[in-house]
Amino acid sequence: MKLKVRGVTVNIRIWNEHLEQTIVMLHGFTGSVSTWNTVAQSLSDYRVVAIDLVGHGQTDSPKDIAAYTMDEQLLQLNEIFQQLKLHHFILLGYSMGGRVALAYATAFPREISHLLLESASPGLKSAQERAIRRSSDEGLAAIIEANGLEAFVDKWENIPLFATQKKLSLNAQQAIREERLSQSEIGLANSLRGMGTGAQSSLWSRLEELKMPVTLITGELDEKFCKIAEEMQALLQNAQNVTVKQAGHAIHVENPEQFATIVKDAIKIKES
Numbered sequence: 694m695k696l697k698v699r700g701v702t703v704n705i706r707i708w709n710e711h712l713e714q715t716i717v718m719l720h721g722f723t724g725s726v727s728t729w730n731t732v733a734q735s736l737s738d739y740r741v742v743a744i745d746l747v748g749h750g751q752t753d754s755p756k757d758i759a760a761y762t763m764d765e766q767l768l769q770l771n772e773i774f775q776q777l778k779l780h781h782f783i784l785l786g787y788s789m790g791g792r793v794a795l796a797y798a799t800a801f802p803r804e805i806s807h808l809l810l811e812s813a814s815p816g817l818k819s820a821q822e823r824a825i826r827r828s829s830d831e832g833l834a835a836i837i838e839a840n841g842l843e844a845f846v847d848k849w850e851n852i853p854l855f856a857t858q859k860k861l862s863l864n865a866q867q868a869i870r871e872e873r874l875s876q877s878e879i880g881l882a883n884s885l886r887g888m889g890t891g892a893q894s895s896l897w898s899r900l901e902e903l904k905m906p907v908t909l910i911t912g913e914l915d916e917k918f919c920k921i922a923e924e925m926q927a928l929l930q931n932a933q934n935v936t937v938k939q940a941g942h943a944i945h946v947e948n949p950e951q952f953a954t955i956v957k958d959a960i961k962i963k964e965s
């Protein structure tokens with residue numbers, strides 16, 4: 694289905710629409726609602742709502758960079774949730790989608806009954822780190838615009854963070870590649886500029902505010918994000934940290950059944 698919010702037409706996919714308890718799922722950079730196809734099949738007791746974030750999937754890729762800031766993305770999401778009459782729901786985000794989910798939970802805490810963050814960070818702590826990352830992400834954006842999407846995907850799918858995905862079946866690897874190749878160049882470039890890791894504000898000082906249960910999920914082989922999750926857990930009031938053995942950054946791709954089990958077990962945890 695498509696909804697128009699704040700001038701952006703947003704693509705949404707819903708599984709088990711007749712059910713009440715809702716899990717909203719947000720994909721990562723270069724992803725889309727299709728990211729969740731396999732996991733959603735294992736969440737048959739829940740209404741699963743997947744959203745193409747701005748510049749991704751079948752959601753608009755506006756030329757105006759203002760549509761891509763984290764604050765604007767949160768307002769787009771909040772309007773979507775209001776139109777869908779979603780309140781006090783489970784929110785799950787992967788990587789970039791995890792940064793968005795965390796930002797949404799800090800901005801609208803009463804709307805979230807449980808927050809699940811897969812391989813996500815609260816951003817970068819210092820202004821210097823953010824400036825360096827903005828410059829790096831601008832370089833990536835320029836590569837997308839100068840060399841085209843295929844050249845970028847060739848580069849992106851081979852960064853060390855995704856090395857574990859080389860163990861996946863060729864079909865699985867091809868499906869991830871096709872999802873990335875289905876994106877728009879302007880959408881990815883502006884997403885990096887608008888809500889890249891260096892563009893967003895740091896949320897590290899906001900973690901202690903969150904009262905809802907938080908489940909952090911990382912892959913054992915993704916050392917960088919395991920360390921981030923450990924640091925986040927120490928600052929959160931009500932958090933569990935699940936590390937998946939022999940998995941990398943994208944656990945939901947590498948082991949969708951185990952990922953779905955972790956999600957189902959986590960959301961049984963009642964709010965305090």
Ligand SMILES: C=C(O[C@H]1C=C[C@H](C(=O)CCC(=O)O)[C@@H](C(=O)O)[C@@H]1O)C(=O)O
Binds near residue numbers: 722788852890943
């Ligand atoms: C490479 C780093 O950061 C990027 C890696 C993961 C994030 C993501 O959403 C990737 C999703 C995917 O391709 O499977 C992405 C983001 O958060 O926007 C980061 O730019 C790194 O070392 O931090």
